[in-house]
Amino acid sequence: LRRELIEQTTRLVDRRVPVLVGITDTSLAESIRLAGTAADAGCDAVVVAPTYYFPLQQRDLVTYVRQMIAELPLPLVLYNMPALTSASFAPESVAELLHEEAIVALKDSSGDLDYFRAVREVTRIRPDFTLLVGPEHLLAETLALGGDGGVTGGANIWPEPFVELYNAAFAREEETVARCSQCIARLGEVYRVGEFSIPAIIAHTKTAASLRGICSDPPAPPIAPSTPEEREQINRILATLNLLKPAQAKCTNVQ
């Protein structure tokens, strides 16, 4: 099943951008098997979060990642997602793991700017190392802290402000950064429709993308789809942002 999805993705992407595959699992052996499938399908890297079933301590987490690297056919991206997993990659553990060249990046979804700053500090010894942020409302702040970019869900709905913000940040165009941040904040209203939860963010992201004609609504179960009322609210938000007419999807006239 996973093999089919990975192969379909690489076929569709057709090497235009890198394809990364999440291999987090409760067992090391399953993660390694999945990485092999990703490599066979022509992916560029694999992504692993700390285990989400067994709570690992830092020293066991470091051992686990080292055991994984020894068997991996592809570069590894660390995914720090403490809200959904049993542990965080402590900055000290990241520093230890940096000696492994196979580790090329870290995506931080903690939402904790102190953590982001600490990881940026310890990774300075590896200029090739990429540090990305998850929560998109922190994209501008983390770029200012030396971040290299983001893996931002909202870019699936409305890529323009994300791309513009990224370019403006490196060009030090502060007004553009501020305008794009405001667009991203407005888009964030989509996630807060209905009762707030991580599954709701996922469901509403798909609904919004669907309303823009990008994909179909339903998320993969067990994530429940947005209700019809929520869909209507999301539609209203997108209308306000002029996102229902593709030709006008620029990041300009947002109040």
Added chain:
Amino acid sequence: LRRELIEQTTRLVDRRVPVLVGITDTSLAESIRLAGTAADAGCDAVVVAPTYYFPLQQRDLVTYVRQMIAELPLPLVLYNMPALTSASFAPESVAELLHEEAIVALKDSSGDLDYFRAVREVTRIRPDFTLLVGPEHLLAETLALGGDGGVTGGANIWPEPFVELYNAAFAREEETVARCSQCIARLGEVYRVGEFSIPAIIAHTKTAASLRGICSDPPAPPIAPSTPEEREQINRILATLNLLKPAQAKCTNVQ
């Protein structure tokens, strides 16, 4: 990989006892695929815990289990493990799900006797329904509350006191129950060797079983094995319990 392990297990068990396969995953589709493998290999039932990555609310959890049942080739056992998953099966949700005949049992690892009592209460309308306890130090108490048995890790190391306690509880032989409970409590010292954690319980269970000649030491990564010092302490506990000489492994002479 999982297919090979499941097939090896059913081959070794050879229908002497039921084989249950855990199918908990982050995605419904993967769980169903794994259940198909379990059915092909001749297993008797599958076991599912609430998702451990996405935090589901009770109504979504009930929907998720119903979606699963519609596709399952085998009976389903619910596994309540709030310490490691994103949710508990609330007694109200269990009551709702009981209308599905495919759900045949619940294993409760919460350690919460009020929860156990509440679930026993709502399941009384289904006399065929089996309610099992996880934490083995609660086996006697939960049998007294109307429980049907336990899925007890320690029985892999030392089955005798568990079997004797179970039989004595139904025969209302209180002294035997008390004596066996004491044996189980003493065995519990194994889990508290070193720094206490759920991975340590798993590692030490394997080490103890290995010291008794039942299997090899190392747990499946990412669980770290017991250290040599911990192994030595476990060995001493087993020696005190006369568990290193198989012929004497009765539940009698424990002080």
